[in-house]
Amino acid sequence: MTASAFSLLFVAAVAATLAARLWLARRQIAHVTARRDRVPEAFAARIGAAAHAKAADYTVAKQRLGIVETLVDAALLVLFTVGGGVALLHAVTERIDVSSIWRDVLLLAGVAVVSGAVGLPFSWWQTFRIEERFGFNRTTLRLWLTDLVKGIAVGVVPGLPITLVALWLMLHAGALWWVWVWLAWMGFQVLLLVLFPTVIAPLFNKFSPMPDGAARQRIERLLARCDFAARGLFVVDGSKRSGHGNAYFTGFGRARRVVFFDTLLARLDVDEVEAVLAHELGHFKLRHVGKRVAWSAALSLALLALLAFLANQPWFYAGLGFADAAVPGAMVRPGVALALFMLVLPVFTFVLGPLAALYSRKHELEADAFAAQHASAAALTHALVKMYEDNASTLTPDPLHSAFYDSHPPAALRIARLASLAGAPQPQAA
Numbered sequence: 001m002t003a004s005a006f007s008l009l010f011v012a013a014v015a016a017t018l019a020a021r022l023w024l025a026r027r028q029i030a031h032v033t034a035r036r037d038r039v040p041e042a043f044a045a046r047i048g049a050a051a052h053a054k055a056a057d058y059t060v061a062k063q064r065l066g067i068v069e070t071l072v073d074a075a076l077l078v079l080f081t082v083g084g085g086v087a088l089l090h091a092v093t094e095r096i097d098v099s100s101i102w103r104d105v106l107l108l109a110g111v112a113v114v115s116g117a118v119g120l121p122f123s124w125w126q127t128f129r130i131e132e133r134f135g136f137n138r139t140t141l142r143l144w145l146t147d148l149v150k151g152i153a154v155g156v157v158p159g160l161p162i163t164l165v166a167l168w169l170m171l172h173a174g175a176l177w178w179v180w181v182w183l184a185w186m187g188f189q190v191l192l193l194v195l196f197p198t199v200i201a202p203l204f205n206k207f208s209p210m211p212d213g214a215a216r217q218r219i220e221r222l223l224a225r226c227d228f229a230a231r232g233l234f235v236v237d238g239s240k241r242s243g244h245g246n247a248y249f250t251g252f253g254r255a256r257r258v259v260f261f262d263t264l265l266a267r268l269d270v271d272e273v274e275a276v277l278a279h280e281l282g283h284f285k286l287r288h289v290g291k292r293v294a295w296s297a298a299l300s301l302a303l304l305a306l307l308a309f310l311a312n313q314p315w316f317y318a319g320l321g322f323a324d325a326a327v328p329g330a331m332v333r334p335g336v337a338l339a340l341f342m343l344v345l346p347v348f349t350f351v352l353g354p355l356a357a358l359y360s361r362k363h364e365l366e367a368d369a370f371a372a373q374h375a376s377a378a379a380l381t382h383a384l385v386k387m388y389e390d391n392a393s394t395l396t397p398d399p400l401h402s403a404f405y406d407s408h409p410p411a412a413l414r415i416a417r418l419a420s421l422a423g424a425p426q427p428q429a430a
């Protein structure tokens, strides 16, 4: 491939991705707006007209911000690549008097800082304009800034060592460096899994043991019934930042924890809490978590092999803003290869998004079925309706937008499935 052919292919892919994203966003806005004033029949008894209209307005507001962000991101990507941004960072860092690995670290940091800075106004607008307007925001500017600083620290502290290791291996581990980088990356992921619940998450929130009471007893019985050992049940002060609610599992092996948002516990009754947890438990028992880990491990190995190939192609650099820097058959610098690869990859993997979303929606329906079997389908339906209402999630997404992006099936489909399961025998329900 020639450099100009690759440039052309890349710019065409950026344009196609951008067009697809904007088209899907406009479809979603039109679809939701057209259904704003009428609650779908299946929900009419439980969700009021005002809540339904609020969900529509919230969805549209987020989509509009998303459109602006999509445009800005595409412009930034073009500037970094064919616009010569990474090439400029390369030239600047070449002149800094440090070892070549640290030059690469500085180059990658440059890309990260610029991207992060461009993303900040969007994050601010989302929190203090959109979330605020719809009554979800409980974050103060001070907390938002503290989170930002902590977030950077949490990114740098583990991110810097793994970057150094990867760059070193790219230079010194021979032709199969990508296999070694993959092994290092897997080890790093396991370390993060261990550190997340015990070290990282507590930096941002307070975790307290779930108080004794009816809910706790029901949950413990459910865990015992499903033969699931957890290292404790926790409540997290999610209400510190937002009114959105959730429940999740974290950690793995013996360090597994169950975490509930205080906002969720405040809103759901005991049956509903049990049903939501049964759904999460379904993800574990049906090995969804393990399957996802296996997929992402296989995918990262394939991507590293691709990076190893591209890193040795002169057209890869020359096509992305390095006019005359590329030497045939040699990496310009590992950091350059890494930066360009991470920038352009999402453009070419965009078409895989719907497949990943489809896979995830399949798992969600399976976890719902598991919950219907081990707890109550009716309680899960009630819990979902409350969560849709509280989170102002739209009940009427555009089918194509949903198929492309949504990790969870549309509300109407989930609830119709649960209704059909509610009639089925529930051998293990209490």
Ligand SMILES: [Zn+2]
Binding pocket: 279, 280, 283, 364, 367
């Ligand atoms: Zn789920």
